Amino acid sequence: MTIRLRTLLGDHPCTAALKNGSLKSDLVAFDFAEYSPTNKGFKPMVRDGAFDVSEMAIVTYLMARSFGKPMVLLPNVVLARFQHAHALYNAKLGTLRPADLNGKRVGIRSFTTTTGAWLRGILANDYGVDLNSINWVTFEDAHVAEFKDTTKRAPPGKEIIQMLLDGELDAVLGEKADRPGLKPLFPDAASEEKSWFAKHGALPINHMVVVSETLSRTQPEAVREVFRLLQESAALAPAGSPRFSLKEMRRSLEMIIGYTAQQGLIPYACAVDELFDDLTRTLR
Template identity: 85%
Template sequence: MRLRTLLGDHPGTAALKNGSVKSDSVTFDFADYSPTNKGFKPMVREGAFDVSEMAIVTYLMAKSFGKPMVLLPEVVVARFQHAFGLYNAKLGMLKPSDLNHKRVGIRSFTTTTGAWLRGILANDYGVDLNSIDWVTFEDAHVAEFRDTTMRAPAGKPIIQMLLDGELDAVLGEKVEREGLKPLFPDVAAEEKAWFAKHQVLPINHMVVVSEKLAHEHPEAVREVFRLLRESAGRAPAGAPKFSTEEMRRSLELIIGYTAQQGLIPRAYAVDELFDDLTRTLR
């Protein structure tokens, strides 16, 4: 069986993509999107792939609108988020707790990194997210979702707006530019303290399969999961690896943040994210 597949180049996917992990029963036809997240919209809106890497917040939102996708319990991208916030130091010092009533830019209001960072700001720093003037540059992957943010001028890059003083801070960006400083001043210390508090490594991307594939070819879904697991097992030391409980803790937290921010109508139980087949995969 040939499967239309969207899968980025990550330490845990390398063995699968270079062919050193293979199968007698399924073959992957890899789509070429750079960056990979450019393929999430066609997957959500058109069902473009049988197997697809997927941002977890996009999946949660897609689920809330009944999109025919099923989550696999396999993480392909996870990272701490604190390094992905910047402010323009030339306009004065800015701390996370100073963001109330500020102008904050983000590529799309529904990015997973944005949801993690807003959750951190609201729950660990007391920021009133509703007081912020959010400026966005793209719509959501899920077409049915409507946000109430202000759209940036066409053609104006997010970092240039920050440098020009049109934004007070940006989320989801990590660049080295004169005058720009991290919103969290000691990123390593912030990450360590946050992990000590929550015992969570934030999940960014997992893998989904089409509902049609899950229903009509469950054996193929099991094989896809096996291959993903085998490829992840060959990843170099230091690549994110999750036990079932670690994955559940991370999912519970991002589900809570996503619901808190109004991106989904309610907080799902983790088991609701999977179907009868994928819930049993280990």
């Protein structure tokens, strides 16, 4: 009998073969939920267990795990990218460099976004920025309801890029915009990314895949099949799409765990193996 799975997966090169139906299974079938953008489905998964299989921002998963949410990580990466290009400042107010951010007003969609956590980690650990000195301005709650956000909330109706253009923010993280007067916080992002990779040996992971704890416990064969299908779909992606060895995945996870703990989003830096259960830890 085919096991039908409520599933949230975005449209990525590595998921295309699953999403378009060209890759099928006799064991499992996916009932895809449609959220645009995909991250709008993360809150229902974290708060209500809305899916059996779900794409998930890695920082959201780390936070959800710290509050005992019944989800288990699969070793499948669906979105990874360098982060340096996703930070802007208003050049009309003067030149701003990463090391100049102490004491500044910095906007971010939510303090708990994965891109934000990566960028704050880079700023703190590679540029000596004191994250506690920054006046953080946010626009959305965390996906994890139990997290206590102490940042300043932007006034209702305000938009992050417009606040930057109006001089109400000095910089923003997690954004790209081609607007007059806005410049990248990292002036040569491509060069910065190469240097960062040479130093740290990691490609930052944004999204992986989780399954419900119930599915992992009661239908292990279905979980193994989901993993296999995700692996096969990724192998069919065009050349140049991010592909992670187990060692590369672990290195990136070690870094984001450290950054997330450093920033107070989780209570301690757990070991990578703690992110998986007895089943998913064996998947290769």
